[in-house]
Amino acid sequence: MDWTEQARYKIREERIGAMLFDRKTGVATELDEDEYQKIRSGKSAAHRYLWDTTGSRLFNEYKSECAREKLPNDCLSAPSKAYIELTRGCNLRCKHCYNKSGEGAKQEIPKQDAIRLIDELERMGTFEVRFTGGEATTHPQFQEIAAHARQAGLNISLGTNGIWDEKTLAKVKECRFNTIIVSIDGPKENNDPVRGAGTYDKAVKTLKEAKSWDGPMIKINCVISKDNMGAVEHIVRLADDIGAEAVNFATLKLNGRADQSEQIALTPSDMKKIVTKISELRKSCKTKIHTYMDVIDPPSKPTFQGSLINKKSCAAGIEAAAIMANGAISGCVVSPANDETKEGNNIFKSGHIREGSFKNIWLDSKRWKTFRDLESNKSAKCKTCKFYKKTCFGNCPVSSYLSGGTVSADDPECFTELIEGCEKTTTEARMDT
Numbered sequence: 513m514d515w516t517e518q519a520r521y522k523i524r525e526e527r528i529g530a531m532l533f534d535r536k537t538g539v540a541t542e543l544d545e546d547e548y549q550k551i552r553s554g555k556s557a558a559h560r561y562l563w564d565t566t567g568s569r570l571f572n573e574y575k576s577e578c579a580r581e582k583l584p585n586d587c588l589s590a591p592s593k594a595y596i597e598l599t600r601g602c603n604l605r606c607k608h609c610y611n612k613s614g615e616g617a618k619q620e621i622p623k624q625d626a627i628r629l630i631d632e633l634e635r636m637g638t639f640e641v642r643f644t645g646g647e648a649t650t651h652p653q654f655q656e657i658a659a660h661a662r663q664a665g666l667n668i669s670l671g672t673n674g675i676w677d678e679k680t681l682a683k684v685k686e687c688r689f690n691t692i693i694v695s696i697d698g699p700k701e702n703n704d705p706v707r708g709a710g711t712y713d714k715a716v717k718t719l720k721e722a723k724s725w726d727g728p729m730i731k732i733n734c735v736i737s738k739d740n741m742g743a744v745e746h747i748v749r750l751a752d753d754i755g756a757e758a759v760n761f762a763t764l765k766l767n768g769r770a771d772q773s774e775q776i777a778l779t780p781s782d783m784k785k786i787v788t789k790i791s792e793l794r795k796s797c798k799t800k801i802h803t804y805m806d807v808i809d810p811p812s813k814p815t816f817q818g819s820l821i822n823k824k825s826c827a828a829g830i831e832a833a834a835i836m837a838n839g840a841i842s843g844c845v846v847s848p849a850n851d852e853t854k855e856g857n858n859i860f861k862s863g864h865i866r867e868g869s870f871k872n873i874w875l876d877s878k879r880w881k882t883f884r885d886l887e888s889n890k891s892a893k894c895k896t897c898k899f900y901k902k903t904c905f906g907n908c909p910v911s912s913y914l915s916g917g918t919v920s921a922d923d924p925e926c927f928t929e930l931i932e933g934c935e936k937t938t939t940e941a942r943m944d945t
Contacts, residue, residue: 829883
């Protein structure tokens with residue numbers, strides 16, 4: 513069943529106001545309480561399009577089973593996006609893989625548990641499910657699981673390396689994903705030493721093929737380290753040439769296989785150069801570019817809009833949840849929660865799908881303190897920074913923990929001290945700690 517056969521819009525009630533989601537565009541927006549009530553009564557002029565000419569609703573409404581006043585005030589009533597690792601199995605052995613994907617985990621989520629989780633997410637009012645891995649397409653039942661999610665009424669997206677044979681290509685096309693995100697880390701000379709010989713050409717071929725299909729939005733994901741930081745422009749130009757809607761630049765996290773590789777994480781100076789370059793590229797490129805610490809000449813054009821609004825901080829644990837291939841639940845797939853042998857695993861793990869109700873886990877904020885408590889997981893430097901909560905989320909708790917041993921350590925990539933006018937503020941913040 514396609515979104516055209518269901519209500520196009522979803523409205524999910526929150527503690528105050530609501531979230532509105534357009535299934536066709538994949539974009540979520542926030543509604544204040546007054547506008548939410550106007551929509552419900554059919555008296556909203558701004559959102560008149562949510563009703564047809566006969567006065568019938570064009571949206572499905574989702575409400576929590578508990579009273580609104582009992583909903584947590586540090587997160588949404590349900591994750592707008594859920595990342596589901598279908599498998600740790602992968603057809604590549606990327607040197608920077610944050611979860612050491614390869615042969616697959618010993619105990620991965622059974623199909624019936626994935627289906628049960630998807631159904632619960634839909635009942636809660638989740639907007640999008642992102643299937644990841646490993647390589648999600650190597651899961652023997654990925655097509656059935658993705659089809660079930662779409663049939664249930666969820667937008668579905670796929671994070672993939674794009675290294676597919678013809679059979680996989682046909683299966684992915686049949687799934688009719690709303691969004692397909694292919695990972696490429698620069699031109700051949702940067703990409704192939706990390707991802708494997710021939711992977712650049714194969715991934716580009718996949719991007720072009722997927723772009724020719726009727727429907728999916730196409731994005732490129734690029735992991736940036738010191739080794740490929742000069743490849744930013746290549747990726748943006750590639751996206752423009754293909755017609756991709758967006759590029760996401762994620763920075764290398766020294767977790768998983770990357771922790772033992774020869775790749776080098778970015779320094780603050782590196783990060784400043786990258787964000788400066790991105791600011792320049794935005795003036796001439798068509799594709800929308802998303803990156804972290806976007807504090808140099810913030811984009812005049814909006815960055816890629818989707819199911820997350822990132823209002824308070826990074827969406828992890830606040831607007832989004834991650835379900836690992838072994839069933840562990842966290843706010844972020846890149847965190848140490850993805851490795852039971854990793855120090856810090858329990859700091860980032862919020863539960864397990866074997867515990868039963870995902871809803872009960874999500875609404876228990878004590879389990880998500882690492883992600884939701886912005887007083888304890890933000891560094892002193894961030895709290896006094898003029899960019900925090902304006903154009904920057906503040907330090908990433910995962911990066912802070914991996915480099916500094918605590919979730920509130922200074923972010924190792926923060927370059928605000930290299931920006932004129934910020935030196936005094938950041939120095940004073942350190943003196944106060």
